[in-house]
Every structure is written in C-alpha cells, then in structure tokens.
Amino acid sequence: MKEDSPVLYPNEKVGERVCSYAKAHTTGIPQYIHEYHEHIRQTMPETSMYMVSLSQAQALSFLTRTFGATRILEVGVYVGLSCLVWSHAVGPEGKITGLEFDSAFADQARETLQKYGVDNVEVITGDALQTLPALAPSEPYDMVFIDAQKSGYPHYLKQILEGSKPGAPNRILRKGGLIVADNILRCGFVADDSEDNPWRKHDFGPHRPEYWKSDDIKALKAYNELATAEERLENWLCPLWDGVSMSRLLD
C-alpha cells in the first residue's frame, strides 16, 4: 500500500465495524442532538441528507474545543442541527451566528433552538452572499463553517479574507481562526471525475445530469485553488466524509 494513497479499510464491512468502534471510543455529543438528527431523518427525508453526520459533528466539536473557539459563524443552517452542535461545543458563554437563505428552514431552526433552551445562537435569514459581508461583529469569529450552496464557496472565501484584514475594524475572522468548508470533494468528483469514480452512475436528480461536470464541482475546484494559492492561509484538505477543507488564517 502506498503511503500517500491509503485504502483506509479493505472493504465496506470492515470499514463499518472500525468506524463504529471508533465512534464508541470518541466522546459523544448529547442525546438531544442525536434525537433531533433522527427526527429530521424521519420527518424530512427529502432534505435530511443536508445535515452533517453525527460522526463528523463529533470530530468538528472536538476540533472546535481543541483550539478554544467560542465564536462560530455558520453559512448554511438548514434546520439547525449543526447549530445545536456548535452551541454545545462552545458552551453557554460562546456565540453562534448562522446564515440561512430559506425562511422556512430558518424559522424551524429558531423554533428548535428555543425548544432546547439554546440561547446563544442567532439565525439571520437571507442570501449569505449579501448577509456575510454585511456582518460587522463586535469581536471576530474563531471559525467559519461553510456549508451552503456550492457555487458560493469561492465567493464566501474571498469575502471572509477581504473582511478579515489585519487592523480592519469589525473583522470577520480572527488571526489564527479557521475556515472549514464541507463537501469540498463532493463524492470525490473534485479530485477524480473519471469513469473510475462509481458515483458517476448515481442519479443526482433531473436537475443534475452529469453532475461531475456541473458548476458545483467547478466552484469547489475553484475554492481549493484559491485556498491553496492564498499566502494568508495554511490548509489541510481532510479526505474524510465528503471532504472537509480546513484553512487557518495566518494574519
């Protein structure tokens, strides 16, 4: 096995068992978050795949706490599952801001947060391409989690960099803060859209024929190119889940 292209596990069965073992030996997230995840899976089957998986939530919570983040900006809230995760990770003294385009999703997220007694999350309704650059936080965020429309990813990255210059008033992200972008490999298409990729046979719906050639995939590639070329960022593209890009702002 070549060190640079590790096959994590030899087949799906072993992979599943190893992952469930790893999950059982990882600090869990609270039961109410599991319950809400399951509730959305049952009641909103057509969109529930928008949510981060609970194992990814565990990993990102761990990461958040490891570098002491207390302020998180999320782009793409859906119905608030990941906001519950961030809110728990930062604790009651922390603060979360979520940006969501769809008002019905945003309302459901607010109702859910209220139901669980979570009062450190603000959800702002609107197109994040407009609401993100309009933010003027009194303190910069420690982390931005990008999980909205893929075509917006390069724009969000540029907006964050532009709004986080050293010495700027109300900068968005602090020095040393993280930009985390989800689904950055999109079924592996971003790195390999050849016929070797079995996801080419998947039906992504009538609006997404030949998805591997789509503008979404082009935008994700553009995001990775931008992040890699940007001297202000130190990057780790983590190939787990659907690909998670992590960039640390150096200045």
Ligand SMILES: C[S@@+](CC[C@H](N)C(=O)[O-])C[C@H]1O[C@@H](n2cnc3c(N)ncnc32)[C@H](O)[C@@H]1O
């Ligand atoms: C993948 S989901 C987010 C899932 C959520 N982070 C979670 O893990 O539970 C993406 C969300 O981004 C929202 N979205 C899409 N385009 C947007 C935009 N331009 N501005 C803000 N939100 C947008 C969608 O309505 C959708 O709810």
